[in-house]
Amino acid sequence: MPTPDRTSLDDIVRAARDLLESEGLSRLSMQAVADRVGVRAPSLYKRVRNRDDLVRLVAEATVADLTQRLDSVAHATPGDVRLRLPQLARALRTFAHEQPAGYRLVFSPETAATTASAETVALAVEPLLTVVAELAGPDDALNAARTVTAWATGFIAMELAGAFQLGGNLDSAFEFGITRLVAALAARSPLG
Amino acid sequence: MPTPDRTSLDDIVRAARDLLESEGLSRLSMQAVADRVGVRAPSLYKRVRNRDDLVRLVAEATVADLTQRLDSVAHATPGDVRLRLPQLARALRTFAHEQPAGYRLVFSPETAATTASAETVALAVEPLLTVVAELAGPDDALNAARTVTAWATGFIAMELAGAFQLGGNLDSAFEFGITRLVAALAARSPLG
DNA sequence: ACCTGAACACCGTTCAAGT
DNA sequence: ACCTGAACACCGTTCAAGT
Numbered sequence: 050m051p052t053p054d055r056t057s058l059d060d061i062v063r064a065a066r067d068l069l070e071s072e073g074l075s076r077l078s079m080q081a082v083a084d085r086v087g088v089r090a091p092s093l094y095k096r097v098r099n100r101d102d103l104v105r106l107v108a109e110a111t112v113a114d115l116t117q118r119l120d121s122v123a124h125a126t127p128g129d130v131r132l133r134l135p136q137l138a139r140a141l142r143t144f145a146h147e148q149p150a151g152y153r154l155v156f157s158p159e160t161a162a163t164t165a166s167a168e169t170v171a172l173a174v175e176p177l178l179t180v181v182a183e184l185a186g187p188d189d190a191l192n193a194a195r196t197v198t199a200w201a202t203g204f205i206a207m208e209l210a211g212a213f214q215l216g217g218n219l220d221s222a223f224e225f226g227i228t229r230l231v232a233a234l235a236a237r238s239p240l241g
Numbered sequence: 242m243p244t245p246d247r248t249s250l251d252d253i254v255r256a257a258r259d260l261l262e263s264e265g266l267s268r269l270s271m272q273a274v275a276d277r278v279g280v281r282a283p284s285l286y287k288r289v290r291n292r293d294d295l296v297r298l299v300a301e302a303t304v305a306d307l308t309q310r311l312d313s314v315a316h317a318t319p320g321d322v323r324l325r326l327p328q329l330a331r332a333l334r335t336f337a338h339e340q341p342a343g344y345r346l347v348f349s350p351e352t353a354a355t356t357a358s359a360e361t362v363a364l365a366v367e368p369l370l371t372v373v374a375e376l377a378g379p380d381d382a383l384n385a386a387r388t389v390t391a392w393a394t395g396f397i398a399m400e401l402a403g404a405f406q407l408g409g410n411l412d413s414a415f416e417f418g419i420t421r422l423v424a425a426l427a428a429r430s431p432l433g
Numbered sequence: 434a435c436c437t438g439a440a441c442a443c444c445g446t447t448c449a450a451g452t
Numbered sequence: 453a454c455c456t457g458a459a460c461a462c463c464g465t466t467c468a469a470g471t
Contacts, residue, residue: 052435052471075352079464091465092436100464157349157398160267167406191409192417195396199418200388203395206349207387214359217383225384226391233425244452244454271445283446284455292445 056086058096058106065107069150074159077104101162108158108165111151116173118144123176130183131235135227137177138201142223145205153209156202174198186236193234200226248278250288250298257299261342266351269296293354300350300357303343308365310336315368322375323427327419329369330393334415337397345401348394366390378428385426392418 064085068077079100083090097103122140126133145152155173158164178194185193204223207213213222256277260269271292275282289295314332318325337344347365350356370386377385396415399405405414 054435073352078462080462088435089437090463091438091467094465095435156404158402159351160265161403164402167404170404171406189417191407192414193421195399195405195414196392196418196421199396199399200392201395202399203393204387204391206398207391207394210350210356211353212348212359212362213387214363215383222384222387225381226388229385229388229425230421233421246454270443272443280454281456282444283448283457286446287454 056088056092056096060086061093061096061103062106062110065103066110066151069107069154070148074104074150074154077107079103101160104154104163105165107151108154108163109169111148111155112165112169112173114148114151115141115144115155116169119173119176123180130180131231134177134180134184134197134231135224137180138197138227139223141177141201142205142208145209149209152205157206177201181234184231184236185234189234189236196234197230200230248280248284248288252278253285253288253295254298254302257295258302258343261299261346262340266296266342266346269299271295293352296346296355297357299343300346300355301361303340303347304357304361304365306340306343307333307336307347308361311365311368315372322372323423326369326372326376326389326423327416329372330389330419331415333369333393334397334400337401341401344397349398369393373426376423376428377426381426381428388426389422392422 061082064082065077068081068085072081079090079093082103083093093103097106118140119137122137123133126136154163155165155170177198178190181194181197182190204226208219213219253274256274257269260273260277264273269292271282271285274295275285285295289298310332311329314328315325318328346355347357347362369390370382373386373389374382396418400411405411
């Protein structure tokens with residue numbers, strides 16, 4: 050005689066995301082998630098393989114949010130590449146400020162088992178890579194994209210970790226960085 | 242009647258560092274460390290406050306290694322700033338390749354409780370900041386230093402995480418980045 | 434077909450009792 | 453003064469038994 054469902058995968062992932070942002074990854078336990086959705090911990094294993102799998106699903110859900118965000122920014126500002134790149138970089142940083150723990154899960158995962166798939170992450174940052182390629186030209190596209198993503202993710206990771214200790218304004222530091230990078234990466238013989 | 246010491250803080254930290262690199266942070270357990278140094282787990286608490294404290298000591302020991310490394314590179318190459326900055330950046334990357342788990346502990350710590358002190362980390366990267374300040378001039382020194390450290394730590398973090406998925410040569414990508422950054426950050430009116 | 438209590442292995446940590 | 457076994461709270465996970 051079937052028991053009616055008392056929760057769902059969506060509920061579980063949503064509860065896990067809430068816990069992640071409010072309590073941190075180490076406090077995201079199966080018991081805490083089960084409490085939130087109103088079942089006992091063993092019941093979660095009907096819907097996720099194990100804790101790592103659940104954390105990975107949280108990462109995937111976060112990546113999906115980011116994909117939507119960057120896509121909408123990319124479409125909202127079809128102007129000059131030199132303006133679009135900074136706007137995408139700022140959108141990434143804003144997203145990180147809104148969901149710092151989720152952002153870290155995607156861009157600084159602790160272990161491969163909890164990492165979102167390379168494909169979905171690639172899809173999320175695709176607008177960034179496209180605009181960098183446009184800026185740097187085809188020969189340098191890959192190296193330039195790696196330089197920009199390394200800088201952006203490094204800056205945000207340090208900011209979230211509180212690693213910028215010497216005072217000063219971080220918004221200004223971010224703008225300084227993106228401005229200099231745009232100048233440094235622009236193709237030497239621009240067409241327009 | 243006193244019992245003779247069967248281990249020491251040095252032994253414990255050394256065993257923890259070995260375990261960290263060979264097994265990963267999650268397998269660095271008090272029991273595993275105790276096994277390695279030949280005592281029972283509760284005995285470790287005579288020498289460290291708790292596991293976080295031990296992990297933090299591992300981070301501090303790693304930072305001390307890095308300090309020595311960067312200092313020796315800085316002193317070995319007293320030439321042009323535009324050459325010294327790339328050499329320091331390469332030394333940081335080499336260090337990360339040699340001790341990836343220790344490096345991550347220092348530059349991508351999971352929690353504040355296991356983080357090396359801001360002062361010792363600042364001391365370690367001081368040669369890098371000095372050379373960037375020389376390159377960029379006093380007005381832009383701080384922003385330029387943040388741009389370079391964000392890029393370098395971001396690049397290395399992505400490399401260690403296997404996040405560069407699109408092929409190509411990572412050594413070349415690193416050289417591309419540092420070359421463009423040096424050009425982008427050099428003071429507009431260089432003296433020499 | 435989902436949910437649960439009971440159980441197991443493992444971990445960090447405390448502490449009284451040994452030497 | 454250090455070391456130990458025993459114990460506790462907590463966690464992830466499995467599974468037989470319920471409905």
